[in-house]
Amino acid sequence: MDRWVELRMTRQGILERKDPPRFSAIIDEAVLRREIGGPECLAAQLRHLAGCVAGPNIEIRVLPFSAGAHASPTGAFRIFTMEKPFPEVGYAETPKGAIYVESPDTQRFARTYDELRELALTSEESAELISATAEKLSR
Structure with a gap:
């Protein structure tokens, strides 16, 4: 448990560095x-x-709650956008394990994110x- 907490705290620190993502x-x-x-x-x-x-x-x-039905009824997902030469990556966890997709197949994730952002x-x-x-x- 201590190692898990240490990992999460280190990861959070990335957002506070001099040139954060x-x-x-x-x-x-x-x-x-x-x-x-x-x-x-x-x-x-x-x-x-x-x-x-x-x-x-x-x-x-x-x-x-007032936004109504969730635009992502299948659950949470993440989109990682990095500098070239790295492709955009979409990530979703499922009961059978994680799924990773690279651009251009990330377009569905991006559209869903945009829909959620409009409702948020x-x-x-x-x-x-x-x-x-x-x-x-x-x-």
């Missing part, structure tokens, strides 16, 4: 409400997340919702 995420509102570890733990996690979005290289948007709250609205949810949990 750009990170953009869309999270479902349910993530802000699911209390794993109790309300104090979730509130601390949300405060940390709210602090992260203050950085110029990090964009986090919340897909609100703005970065500012998302930061406000994240902070308000943390505050509510702290009471």
Whole structure:
């Protein structure tokens, strides 16, 4: 467990280095409400997340419940865009293991991401919702 935590903390540090990569995420509102570890733990996690979005290289948007049916009903996915000569890579986990696809087959991931981004709250609205949810949990 200690090694796993160390790995995650090291990975988070990449976003704070001198020339950090750009990170953009869309999270479902349910993530802000699911209390794993109790309300104090979730509130601390949300405060940390709210602090992260203050950085110029990090964009986090919340897909609100009011958006209706999720544009990605099969679950979470990631798109990695790197400098040439590396291709864009799409990644999704399944019960049978991870699936990786390279461009041009990443277009479906990109379209789904764009649809989710259109439905999601703005970065500012998302930061406000994240902070308000943390505050509510702290009471």
